[in-house]
Amino acid sequence: MPKFTKLGFNSITASNRRNILDFIVEEKQINRSVIAKKVGLSIPSVMSITDDLIEKGIIYAVGKGESSGGKRPEMLAVVPDRFFFIGVDVGRTSVRVVILNNCRDVIYKESKLTESVEPEKLINQMTEMIMIGINELEVPYDRVVGVGVAMPGLIERGTGKVLFSPNFGWRDIPLQDELKKRLPFNVLVENANRALVIGEIKNMRPNSESCIIGVNLAYGIGSAIVFPNGLYYGASGTSGEIGHIIVENHGSYCSCGNYGCIESIASGEAIARQARIAIENKIQTSIVDKCNGDLTKLDARMVFDAAKEGDSLAESIIKKSADYIGKGLAIAINMLDPEQIILCGGLTLNGDFFIDMIRKSVFKYQMRYAGRNVKIVVGKSGEFATAIGGAWIIVNNIDYLSDD
């Protein structure tokens, strides 16, 4: 399989420029001959590109490094405040905004309750939160490369229109255009699962010939498939619907219209629902105490907490959830034999015992000789992972290093 080129960087120069900057970001301080070795270019080619990046104020010469025999080489580093990338996570309960600087470090994060799911109101809330961040940091507008918005649902590629978002009840909302009207920045809207996974992976290793699957285990269950050349969308943009694989022939009703989907049994919503129904049916459980008897307040976290304390109802619900998630992952492994599966989302924050249960289930359902190289890991970016992913959608898709 040929090496892949990066998304959106069509010229070889643009791609080399980008590879060099990525390497400097990664290494923090590095000299030109190490860069040349790493990116496979001649030292004069590297010099021409780094000189250009210095002239544009994107990197700078930070001083002399250690000698490896000859004279001490000039070390290069990224100018942190030359560019900024904004990420927005549009959640059903919270809206989160992060700002990354040119080193791709998170220098700002803010989370607020979602005020309304009414499009106009929610778009205004996003706009306001973004501008508060930008103004608080006193970022000059022309240094903002763009705003990446992570939105749950089916997003039309290119236009960033929300075709369908069941959690928000949205259909055909031109979110990207509406934000562009209100903001002095470039805007890209991406599906939240895809943004999340990109945020966890950041720069995919370009020598991989396989894929990485990121699975978002949260209120719902979604996933994204990333190949070395970037996100995989599919013929109609709906790839990655691991949560809507049907695993029970006569299972619970699912928001997608089918019955017995993984999501309808194993998601955060499903965990809470199953506990609620059991309590209504007078099953003894300590979950009741966790929500002070108010079943409308009952959430998945309370079920996890009760399970950790040995509550048998909670244990059985969590065990079933892990079993079905593992079944979904085993299917993904049988089909795609990925290099890595990254588990992300709220449910993964409940401790290793849940992840261990999932691994056991994967082992049970996976074909014996399939996917022997797959690693199942847990995402590291925490509560702001999806917003960070939104910012990375901008980092990865806008060729901000080229001349205008």
Add this chain to the structure above:
Amino acid sequence: MPKFTKLGFNSITASNRRNILDFIVEEKQINRSVIAKKVGLSIPSVMSITDDLIEKGIIYAVGKGESSGGKRPEMLAVVPDRFFFIGVDVGRTSVRVVILNNCRDVIYKESKLTESVEPEKLINQMTEMIMIGINELEVPYDRVVGVGVAMPGLIERGTGKVLFSPNFGWRDIPLQDELKKRLPFNVLVENANRALVIGEIKNMRPNSESCIIGVNLAYGIGSAIVFPNGLYYGASGTSGEIGHIIVENHGSYCSCGNYGCIESIASGEAIARQARIAIENKIQTSIVDKCNGDLTKLDARMVFDAAKEGDSLAESIIKKSADYIGKGLAIAINMLDPEQIILCGGLTLNGDFFIDMIRKSVFKYQMRYAGRNVKIVVGKSGEFATAIGGAWIIVNNIDYLSDD
């Protein structure tokens, strides 16, 4: 997503040369200016490449074509006997050999019963069948580009070693090396499902951003995933194991060691087995007559024939098979949102009613808004499809147009 380059053609010249030849093969007769438009090159560049191909005897000037205003253009065509590509399908019951000429037309096919699954004997049978074909056609050895062997099981990439083939009971058999020792030709061994699907797809449209999934519905059930840049293998080479998705919690034992896999319920082997067990349990059915009461002779085709005649046991077995195959395809659609699913293999030769049942099942299990652009089609290459695919593995992976 960037355009993909073809497998194995690393230089731009090699890739242009190949694109031009592919286009001439496709069009049968074509002039240089149409080629230039099609492949996006200047006429002088096309001339330089076509002159070189003419000089090497790969194409020739066939005469003058229709004028489109100016003087009548010279038409180019492929020299049919300049190159030959051999494909071998190593089946549990039959070994099939095909030979394709430089126009990629099948000019030879032969099928013989598999004499033995003992590696040495089977390798000798393949060798003999290949040499009989070559000698019968009087093909000069130096015009044979290579032999592509389609082998069921897990094949190590690069070496063509059979790591594991349950149907043959093979482990770690260096099939590619052994054939190379015996034959004066280049040899590539590929997994049979992958070869089959490549044979059905042949040249993938290079503008596609999605994938095609080919599913082999036969004695077993396997699949292959093809992206515009070629076959997708996965991190350990085991992608496409759609037959080993578990769909029944307490289902039948499967050859893979698990229970309730799609293959254990829906494959040709499973269809025959279920009929056999039912008959042993004294269920009334016309299938008994089809095998003249000899249950060891009972095969899936007989069950299909009985189902077509309204036999209720046969109908229920076939319906269940279609239901589970549809479930597997729906899972593949939810995950990968492919452009096309090509159904191939023996089971697809039993008529439209089975394919219609599969389509209905897909619709039932598929997520409502997922995979709206997927087309489910049936392969066209018939009994020799896998052997033809073997030959295409050679066409696609060996850069036979370059100078030595």
